Amino acid sequence: MxxxxxxxxxxxxxxxxxxxxxxxxxxxxxxxxxxxxxxxxxxxxxxxxxxxxxxxxxxxxxxxxxxxxxxxxxxxxxxxxxxxxxxxxxxxxxxxxxxxxxxxxxxxxxxxxxxxxxxxxxxxxxxxxxxxxxxxxxxxxxxxxxxxxxxxxxxxxxxxxxxxxxxxxxxxxxxxxxxxxxxxxxxxxxxxxxxxxxxxxxxxxxxxxxxxxxxxxxxxxxxxxxxxxxxxxxxxxxxxxxxxxxxxxxxxxxxRTLPLRMRAHQASALEIARRLQKLDVVETVCHPGLANRLPAGLNGTSGLFSFIFREGVDIRTFADHLKLFKLGVSWGGHESLIVPGEVVLQQKAQPNSAHAFGIHARSVRLHVGLEGTEALWRDIEEALAAASLS
Ligand SMILES: Cc1ncc(COP(=O)(O)O)c(C=O)c1O
The missing domain is CATH 3.40.640.10 (Type I PLP-dependent aspartate aminotransferase-like (Major domain))
Structure with missing residues (x-):
């Protein structure tokens, strides 16, 4: 890449x-x-x-x-x-x-x-x-x-x-x-x-x-x-x-800092996506960088991706136990964010349908910010420990 x-x-x-x-x-x-x-x-x-x-x-x-x-x-x-x-x-x-x-x-x-x-x-x-x-x-x-x-x-x-x-x-x-x-x-x-x-x-x-x-x-x-x-x-x-x-x-x-920020978002998000992919509690990770190769013309990946939990994780508890990933819309800033799919599916705005946006109820979207890969991964592990039902 x-x-x-x-x-x-x-x-x-x-x-x-x-x-x-x-x-x-x-x-x-x-x-x-x-x-x-x-x-x-x-x-x-x-x-x-x-x-x-x-x-x-x-x-x-x-x-x-x-x-x-x-x-x-x-x-x-x-x-x-x-x-x-x-x-x-x-x-x-x-x-x-x-x-x-x-x-x-x-x-x-x-x-x-x-x-x-x-x-x-x-x-x-x-x-x-x-x-x-x-x-x-x-x-x-x-x-x-x-x-x-x-x-x-x-x-x-x-x-x-x-x-x-x-x-x-x-x-x-x-x-x-x-x-x-x-x-x-x-x-x-x-x-x-x-x-x-x-x-x-x-x-x-x-x-x-x-x-x-x-x-x-x-x-x-x-x-x-x-x-x-x-x-x-x-x-x-x-x-x-x-x-x-x-x-x-x-x-x-x-x-003026776009290249520096994009490299940092790419490195942290890709590493976190790879680690999530290895967890038993995760069904699928939707991150273009996990494919064998990126499409022609896409020369790197940014900080935003989503993944789907298997049954057995309480997503509300997971989201509430995260300290660095804040519950918040938008993305692209310095800070890490999480949006649970089940929350978005409650939105009243019309027209609206899960099919139109491809949002799964057990999915969450993460924006991986600039706080550092290891601190962010620790945050995820601690929240997962609290949220795993088994
Ligand atoms: C992919 C994408 N395009 C466009 C927009 C709309 O941009 P704005 O909120 O600046 O109007 C957003 C906002 O979240 C977005 O995520």
């Missing part, structure tokens, strides 16, 4: 992006302002006519947000990127930029539940249909694509972590004239760069590894100039889910 360092452009995130600007500050300033004034009438009319690109109003353009967008575009190998107020704002704005009533989307099964709910509520009311396929079954994807407008990917998928050959799926989409889009939050650009594999648009919940400190909710969409121009023309300004300058600044800080 490669460590993902090549062709990742480490220097572009370590080096200040703004050399020569802002007194050569190592860290860019936060432009915490809603608007930018004009020196005279001519300057204002030039901006309105689009003759000069300059910040006017932060919902359109803000230098701190732009700095983050440019850094992320570089990391993903994109020509351009747009920052959003959440991962869901990025997903909804990107999807709505490429479909209209009567269109059909092909999506891999087990996508992030709120993306599934976006498809099953707002898009359904707009008469946009979604066909779900097993992304590992390329023939099934090929059969579903004719006549579709958009291929929506997430690899590995949420919870059950089905990992796909993203390049092969992108090639299928191209062959059928279908735009392809992927949620790359799990791998981050450090381990997977989908645009280099032929995908048209990359989306992130930047709330996860890009931020990395659990202090930001944000999203990003990256792609070619032409695809980003399409999102920028309508959904970005009119749906208005714009990234804030302060959150962009926090994300810039997060990006």
């Amino acid at each position: 490669s460590n993902g360092a090549d062709p990742f452009d480490l220097a572009s995130i370590i080096t200040a992006h703004d050399e020569g600007n802002f007194a050569d500050a190592v860290v860019p300033p936060i432009f915490q302002t809603s608007l930018f004034t004009f020196s005279d009438y001519d300057e204002m009319i030039a901006a309105y006519r689009g003759e000069k690109v300059r910040p006017t109003y932060t919902r359109g353009l803000n230098p701190t947000v732009r700095a983050f967008e440019e850094m992320l575009a570089k990391l993903e190998g994109a020509e351009d990127a747009l920052g959003f107020a959440s991962g869901m704002a990025a997903i909804s704005s990107a999807v709505l930029s490429f479909v209209e009533p009567g269109d059909r989307i092909v999506a891999v099964r087990h996508v992030y539940p709120d993306a599934f709910r976006l498809f099953g509520t707002i898009l359904k009311r707009m008469k946009i249909e979604v066909t779900y396929v097993d992304g590992r079954d390329e023939e099934a994807v090929a059969r579903a694509l004719p006549g579709a407008k958009l291929l929506y990917l997430e690899s590995p998928t949420s919870w059950v972590m089905e990992a796909h050959d993203v390049g092969a799926l992108a090639a299928l989409a191209k062959r059928h004239g279908v735009v392809s889009m992927i949620d790359n939050s799990w791998a981050s650009p450090f381990f997977q760069r989908p645009l280099t594999l032929g995908v048209d648009l990359v989306i992130h919940s930047a709330s996860k590894y890009l931020g990395g400190h659990s202090d930001v909710v944000a999203g990003i969409v990256a792609g070619s100039k032409a695809t980003i121009a399409r999102v920028k023309a309508e959904a970005y300004p009119y749906l208005g889910g714009k990234l804030s300058p302060f959150d962009a600044w926090l994300l810039i800080r997060g990006l």
Whole structure:
């Protein structure tokens, strides 16, 4: 397994992006302002006519947000990127930029539940249909694509972590004239760069590894100039889910340690997954790194995976006895987290079904943070000792 360092452009995130600007500050300033004034009438009319690109109003353009967008575009190998107020704002704005009533989307099964709910509520009311396929079954994807407008990917998928050959799926989409889009939050650009594999648009919940400190909710969409121009023309300004300058600044800080954090998440999570796999009380561990090889284009694995307990473990007692793994949603930060599947299955949000997300009642999802492998494993062993019924 490669460590993902090549062709990742480490220097572009370590080096200040703004050399020569802002007194050569190592860290860019936060432009915490809603608007930018004009020196005279001519300057204002030039901006309105689009003759000069300059910040006017932060919902359109803000230098701190732009700095983050440019850094992320570089990391993903994109020509351009747009920052959003959440991962869901990025997903909804990107999807709505490429479909209209009567269109059909092909999506891999087990996508992030709120993306599934976006498809099953707002898009359904707009008469946009979604066909779900097993992304590992390329023939099934090929059969579903004719006549579709958009291929929506997430690899590995949420919870059950089905990992796909993203390049092969992108090639299928191209062959059928279908735009392809992927949620790359799990791998981050450090381990997977989908645009280099032929995908048209990359989306992130930047709330996860890009931020990395659990202090930001944000999203990003990256792609070619032409695809980003399409999102920028309508959904970005009119749906208005714009990234804030302060959150962009926090994300810039997060990006600088992305490679270090991703290596640490990978090492601890993989080791814990391997140890769990050997336990009698564990039925299955869903972690892409346990397969003989990763799919082409996925150069490493992150900290999020799930596993299924056999009968005989009291999951409530297990969760309550963990000290380092906290009960909590989200993931991608410095801290370790646990979500029991039986709790998620109680959620009232609609549409909802265990089948849609692949969540087993005896499964738990772990996010392995940066506390250290041995301390985390001790935490699991102690909680297991309290929770084993036999
Ligand atoms: C895989 C994945 N995609 C997208 C999102 C949505 O991102 P956000 O919470 O930033 O809106 C999440 C959030 O948990 C996620 O896990």
